[in-house]
Amino acid sequence: MHPALEITQTLHSSPDQVFDMFSTKEHLINWWGPKGMEMEIKTFDFRSDGIFHYVLKAGNGFEMWGKFTYLEIEKPHRIVLLNAFSNSEGETINAPEVPFGADWPLEMWTEYTFTSDGKGCRLKLTSYPHQASEASQELFFQNHGNMKQGFKGTFEKLEAYLLELGG
Template sequence: MSETTNANQLVITRTFNAPRELVFKCWTEPEHLLNWWGPAGMNLEVASLDLRPGGVFHYSMKSPEGFQMWGKFVYGEITPPEKLVFTNSFSDEEANTVRAPFSPVFPLEIMNTLTFEEQDGKTVLTMRGGPVNPTEEEAAFFASMAESMQQGFGGTFGQLDEYLAKLA
């Protein structure tokens, strides 16, 4: 996995040992997302998934101790199996955008662009993410979280690796 960060964007590239159609489905179908999305150790529940521009993937994550967080993707561009663009945010149970439970200055919304490239039967996924219209304080906090976010996505993508291996 390669990672780069500038002040406003986190870029992670990872190669998965699976065809890109399958990797794309793992990002866009609830029965797949249930098996890998989110931090390690969290239990994901899908409230709804409407895969269309303007549609929402609304989900909750629960820790083993019972702490529950809600999140959502609002889809922009969807070009199967090549590209997926969505805005990610924390939410409440009704899918209203809310502040992150861990910081009042984490950006409200993160725009993510995922590209899926087929390479010898494998998939090279590149994820570019950055805050949407952040304040100076939010942008600085996002930049300060780069290493933590890289580690978090490393764990999440590790779960996707394990899940894809089970499907092979």
């Protein structure tokens, strides 16, 4: 078993406020996703067994649909979900082969934790392939660096959005 992907970021806001950025549709739309992509939210039902279904759009017409299925929510400290690619109807589908590869895991178990660290909120993401083949686990592990880079941009967008809000 490969180690989980772990990413930690300190944000200069309270854990309550950062949790709100993840749990409120009106905030999430302003920062979620890679830099340079716009997001539209199709469904946002923030509760255990609820679904967050969205599309990310690039300026060149490329679209990438995704969905979270929320498993556990402990306000304001923890969110656990299954993260997957989807189609426009919200059905779980394989990731686009480019750039992810044919063996990319169908679902990733993902946990976000929000703790006070004296300077603000320590946001920690932990993720690993859910019920995945050895090949999928290996591909996920080999791409930890790429995922860390991608989330770095997303979390930078979150930090900038929090500063805009004055928090």
